[in-house]
Amino acid sequence: MRARRAPEAVTHAPTIESLLDEERSFPPPPAFREHALVRDEGVYEEAAADPEGFWSGLARELLWTRPWGKVLEWDPPHAKWFVGGRLNVSENCVGRHARGPRRDKPALVWEGEPGDERTLTYAELSREVNRMANALRSLGVRKGDRVAIYMPMVPEIAVAMLACAHVGAIHSVVFGGFSAQALASRIQDAGARLVVTADGGWRRGNVVPLKATVDEALASCPTVERVIVLRRTGKDVPMAPGRDAWWHDVVPQQPDHAQAEPMDAEDPLFTLYTSGTTGKPKGVLHTTGGYLTGVYATTKMVFDLKEDDVYFCTADCGWVTGHSYVVYGPLSNGATVVMYEGSPDFPDKARFWDLIQRRGVTIFYTAPTAIRQFMSWGEEWPRRHDLSSLRLLGTVGEPINPEAWTWYHRAIGGGRCPVVDTWWQTETGMIMITTLPGVDAARPGFAGRPFPGVEADVLDEEGKPVTSPHEGGYLVLRRPWPAMFRTLWNDDARYQSEYWSRFPGAYFPKDGAKRDRGYYMILGRVDDVIKVAGHRIGTMEVESALVSHPAVAEAAVIGKHDAIKGEAIVAYVIPRGGAQVSEQELRDHVVKALGAIARPERVIVTPDLPKTRSGKIMRRLLRDVAEGRPAGDATTLADPAVVERLRRSFGESP
Numbered sequence: 001m002r003a004r005r006a007p008e009a010v011t012h013a014p015t016i017e018s019l020l021d022e023e024r025s026f027p028p029p030p031a032f033r034e035h036a037l038v039r040d041e042g043v044y045e046e047a048a049a050d051p052e053g054f055w056s057g058l059a060r061e062l063l064w065t066r067p068w069g070k071v072l073e074w075d076p077p078h079a080k081w082f083v084g085g086r087l088n089v090s091e092n093c094v095g096r097h098a099r100g101p102r103r104d105k106p107a108l109v110w111e112g113e114p115g116d117e118r119t120l121t122y123a124e125l126s127r128e129v130n131r132m133a134n135a136l137r138s139l140g141v142r143k144g145d146r147v148a149i150y151m152p153m154v155p156e157i158a159v160a161m162l163a164c165a166h167v168g169a170i171h172s173v174v175f176g177g178f179s180a181q182a183l184a185s186r187i188q189d190a191g192a193r194l195v196v197t198a199d200g201g202w203r204r205g206n207v208v209p210l211k212a213t214v215d216e217a218l219a220s221c222p223t224v225e226r227v228i229v230l231r232r233t234g235k236d237v238p239m240a241p242g243r244d245a246w247w248h249d250v251v252p253q254q255p256d257h258a259q260a261e262p263m264d265a266e267d268p269l270f271t272l273y274t275s276g277t278t279g280k281p282k283g284v285l286h287t288t289g290g291y292l293t294g295v296y297a298t299t300k301m302v303f304d305l306k307e308d309d310v311y312f313c314t315a316d317c318g319w320v321t322g323h324s325y326v327v328y329g330p331l332s333n334g335a336t337v338v339m340y341e342g343s344p345d346f347p348d349k350a351r352f353w354d355l356i357q358r359r360g361v362t363i364f365y366t367a368p369t370a371i372r373q374f375m376s377w378g379e380e381w382p383r384r385h386d387l388s389s390l391r392l393l394g395t396v397g398e399p400i401n402p403e404a405w406t407w408y409h410r411a412i413g414g415g416r417c418p419v420v421d422t423w424w425q426t427e428t429g430m431i432m433i434t435t436l437p438g439v440d441a442a443r444p445g446f447a448g449r450p451f452p453g454v455e456a457d458v459l460d461e462e463g464k465p466v467t468s469p470h471e472g473g474y475l476v477l478r479r480p481w482p483a484m485f486r487t488l489w490n491d492d493a494r495y496q497s498e499y500w501s502r503f504p505g506a507y508f509p510k511d512g513a514k515r516d517r518g519y520y521m522i523l524g525r526v527d528d529v530i531k532v533a534g535h536r537i538g539t540m541e542v543e544s545a546l547v548s549h550p551a552v553a554e555a556a557v558i559g560k561h562d563a564i565k566g567e568a569i570v571a572y573v574i575p576r577g578g579a580q581v582s583e584q585e586l587r588d589h590v591v592k593a594l595g596a597i598a599r600p601e602r603v604i605v606t607p608d609l610p611k612t613r614s615g616k617i618m619r620r621l622l623r624d625v626a627e628g629r630p631a632g633d634a635t636t637l638a639d640p641a642v643v644e645r646l647r648r649s650f651g652e653s654p
């Protein structure tokens, strides 16, 4: 096993300003608190005293077709929630609203990048979901089958996800920025029978050729029988006879009603692949009843969601945030969800602010990397727009530096909107650590407190709680929570060993943390996963991609601090024999293997790497070189001169 990063190793030197900011505290503004759904601090104690009672109270707000018996069956590390209960997620997110007073309420308010627009009311969304459910069934999809979804951010991606839930198929959404090889490995692991895609999607004025990527991937995916292709860009794409069908040929003529599959609370809802410490992505498996309860409850309480809110989360459905806080959380609450297809700087850098103004967005949820990007573009862009409809801001995906937090609060929130910094993961399914905006003060740099019913801790190497607010340690979660992942697809052994063995009895999310007066500051990953623009990338995956190039003998990949993206990928590569290979060729090779999101910023071709006498690569020194810091202790190196040589190679322009 490779060396873990110690929690303190992942914090970047704080500036004086950030140290000052960390002492700042923003209590809920009185006007906000007065109308907040949760105003009473007591919710934390009540939930702690009776977590099962707390969660079942919230689960009861959903529509069940058969009541559960036991709330929780905990056979560590395996949990079952709402045992014996039955419900259907699509019915909860769409059907029940379409049959009630929300039928004409906008459910999805969508804008395409080129400027096209569509609004689907709950009644309209329900009709689309039912038709797609019928189409899936007509193509042979049944409960338990896997369906891969590789689509742009258009209403149909939500329709496809909900239609899978409707018929009990397990969806696996793959982000449109992944390459054909990455898509293929996910389809193969899941054993998907059907793929839903589009002819392409729009990104910064260009077409992302999704269908071409699917075609390339399917050459090595024998389980896939059918492909449904949405016409989005109108560009010509080849259609494989007998395999590919246009969405407009198989969906619109279907009946408007499809019987919703009765699902057991523990039946799988979806898998979502995410990066870990090895070269192989993990299929995180979420189930039905607990997941929906968790995302329903957190959307409502963390975002203080009210009937007339207009909610905009900028995440793509290819990531867990898009699952939990674009689709399932807000729709189960009957909210109006704004969805945007493209890039925030198209046609100009005010795209989001223009959208917020025109649509009267009240709740805005985005990532620190985006906030830092907005900061770098300058305050004049938001200043030209009326953002007074906003009442709450959220952030997720990586630690937010206090400078970015305070900028967001001031420049976007006008100083009047609470900011919720929400810590969670693909695995946790729902927000775990944050502030309740009508109860808790926000402290920039701190995510906040464990959500009611959640129990967290910070442990040292030996597994003892860290009590000093000045010391970092390992974050753990002690109690099962309803939206927790149940296992890894096809790999329960890895589920147990990766997450539950480091600290017996506790879930180890692999983040470092510090705790001060009950507030948690997240220090970043302590494993070999880096966060590039909020996307989770396994350094081992990039290394495997590099060594698959015939000219590469060995590769070491690290995350280098980046002012906007949080981290950037830097690779050090030893060529095979005397092979000649350029930095550009290796970058392209990684993009081909994994996708553009994993493109290394630098690839340093070097004859040797800093290794200990026992042959272990000292990644810490590689980070020092990449960040231009004086190298730390190098006395254990077999050849101390290596670091100097690397420094010179790094300085040479790419």
Ligand code: PRX
Binding pocket: 274, 320, 321, 395, 396, 397, 398, 399, 400, 421, 422, 423, 424, 425, 426, 427, 447, 509, 510, 511, 522, 524, 525, 531, 534, 535, 536
């Ligand atoms: O390191 C933490 C970071 O993102 C990781 C989870 O990544 P992923 O599964 O892709 O899910 C991202 C969206 C939920 C965590 O292990 N992370 C997420 N939110 C925060 C965060 N780090 C600090 N503060 C956050 N609010």
